[in-house]
Amino acid sequence: MDAPSYDFVVLGSGIAGLTFALEAAAHANVLVLCKADLQETNTAYAQGGIAAVLSSVDSFEQHVQDTLIAGAGLCNETAVRFMVARAPESINWLQQQRVLFDCAADKSIALGLEGGHSQKRIVHVKDHTGLSIQQALGKAALQHPNITVAPKHLGIDLLIQTTGPRKVCYGVQVLDIKAGTYKTILAKAVVLATGGAGQVYGHTTNPTIATGDGLAMAARAGAAIQNMEFFQFHPTALYDPAAEDTFLISEALRGAGAELVLPTGEAFMQRYHALGSLAPRDIVARAVFEQMQFCQSPCLYLDARQLPTGVIQQKFPSIYNRCKSIGIDPTIQLIPIVPAAHYQCGGVHTDLHGQTSVTGLYAIGEVACTGVHGANRLASNSLLEGVVFGKEAAAHATAKKSKLRITSFKSIVYEVPDTRNDAAVIKLKAELQAIMWEQAGIVRTTAGLQEAMYKLVELNYNLKHLHGFSVTVQEAKNLLMVAELTLEACLKRKGSIGGHFMKVTQNKKQVLAV
Structure with missing residues (x-):
């Protein structure tokens, strides 16, 4: 058996993935797979900051209530309280990683205000907080002896062992983009920290790599997915x-x-x-x-x-x-x-430890759905979520480190990478983005969502009949799955709430649903 094996394999190198890696590396060896370069993540584009109660006029209860109100009553309150209570120590941890937050005149951490917050509680580094965090955590990961960073590696499929109703993840199939070769990597646990899927829409603040890869992989593996109608x-x-x-x-x-x-x-x-x-x-x-x-x-x-x-x-x-x-x-x-x-509020369903419904598979950060955001994310809770649940998942995974031993495994056979049809796939992706923006964007209708589902069937058919495999093809495949999950969730959700806003028609007159 010549497949490399690690204690933990982390897909994604943003704030959640690197937090997990740095915490887990004290007890285990960790491989961090980056789709692009180490620093190319959604985190690096986050301008605002991190919400945390750090002043005497503020309180955990106020932060909790602001989060619940923004989430339109659909937050998991237990998860919200769990996250808010750990926010101050998360800021301390980031400072220990050499993140230099802006200070006020009295040398205390400067606190800003953002929408939905009742108090000033946003910790920031000017307007490039995410980039500063990314650089600090990236540097720490590269210097850690128990962390291996592999850029230009795209996760394709999770390796799943099924015994009755129980599914166990024991590794991942990846494409080495630079070499053009496939690899089977075994692990005692796999951690999805792949960020969101903003590229499913025609207008997005997300970088081009945000194509829902981890979400699609988890869905194909049978993991539970939740709240995909709530895109912010x-x-x-x-x-x-x-x-x-x-x-x-x-x-x-x-x-x-x-x-x-x-x-x-x-x-x-x-x-x-x-x-x-x-x-x-x-x-x-x-x-x-x-x-x-x-x-x-x-x-x-x-x-x-x-x-x-x-x-x-x-x-x-x-x-x-x-x-x-x-x-x-x-x-x-x-x-x-x-x-x-901007932000995918739903995702792979997890508990407070980042565990998914598949044993040995964790999800943290934007790809996950802990329930803290409900129907709409409160500003600057996302970077906070990445640190809090990245640390918690690492603590849980190292304490429960699987003793699973794979004596045999079956590598998945893929086509030889071939980019000849990439131009056609890029055109198909643009069609998908236009459909999603027009029919499943800020304002939606039942008829529009149903029409989008019909068009999705056609796009899936067209993609399957384009011969050849490439990164572009895989991204399109993943985006199509994200779109399908989103449309299905939109159609199931009745009425308007939070990020899901349905416009209905009655007697041929358009009325805004409330």
Whole structure:
């Protein structure tokens, strides 16, 4: 038997995956597989910060209630309380990993405000918190003797042993993208930390690698999937039609005083919510979408002109520089914005230890569904979730380290990598993204969702009849599965709640469901 074996194999190198690896490596050997490079993750694009109760005027109960309200009553309250109580120690742990958070004048950690929060509790590194965390954890992982990092490796299928109703994961099949060869890797436990699936939508703040690979692998292996109808749309992505990527304008800018406005410069969010531009994201995103339709405008605007001199340049340098690169000076001009798919609130169902319904398979971070987000994620709870449940999964996995010994295994045979049909697959992916954006985006209808399901059957058929295997083909296959899971969940969920907003028709008149 010549397949390499590790105690733990982690797919994904964002905050959740690296937290697990660093914690578990004190007791075991860990392989971290990166689809791209170590630093290319959703985490690296997170601008805002991490929510944690660190001031005397704040409390765990307030953080819990803010999370439950944002989640529209569908959060797992036990999981929320579990996460909130561990937030302060998570910040301490990140500081131990050399993450240098911004400080206030008295040298204490500076705390910002974001939508849905009743207190200032957002810990940040200017407007590039995720990137700073990614760099610190990545450096620590590379220096750890018990962690092996393998970039350019794509997970394809989980290795599953089935005995009666019990499924056990004992490894993973991967593609070495650079070498163009397949590998079978055995493990006492496999950890999915592959992030979300924003690329299923035509407009997303997610990087190109966010194609739902871990979610699709888990679904194919028979793991339970939950809450896929709740996809969060961020209300303020930079409107730049010429750009190949979608740049996020952090909610922290609104927390600092920027206001959402119409093309006329008129503020409008008070019509929708008492918190105005700092209302929960699902409410703000729908309001922006609705006003764009009313105004027949391709975008709305963020007005940061009233912020004190120097604040944007000093606290939001990434946003300031990106705006300046397209000819916009946010200190004297309005910033054009549009909503974009941002965060997958559902995912692979887990318990508080990151365990899935498949023995030996853990899921942490955005790919997982612990229930802490419910129908809509509270701002800056995502990086927190990655640390809290990454640490908890590592503690559980090392304490319960499987004694499973595989005496024989069957490698899955795949086609030789072939990119000749990639152009056709890219076109198919674009069709899927357009369908999902139009029919399963910010506002949905039953008829539109059903139509999308019919089109999905056709796209699946077309993909199966394109010969050859490649990374592009695998990503399209995974996105199609994500789309199917999402559409099915949308159709099962009756009415509107949180990130799932259904528009229904009655007597040929359109009425917004509540």
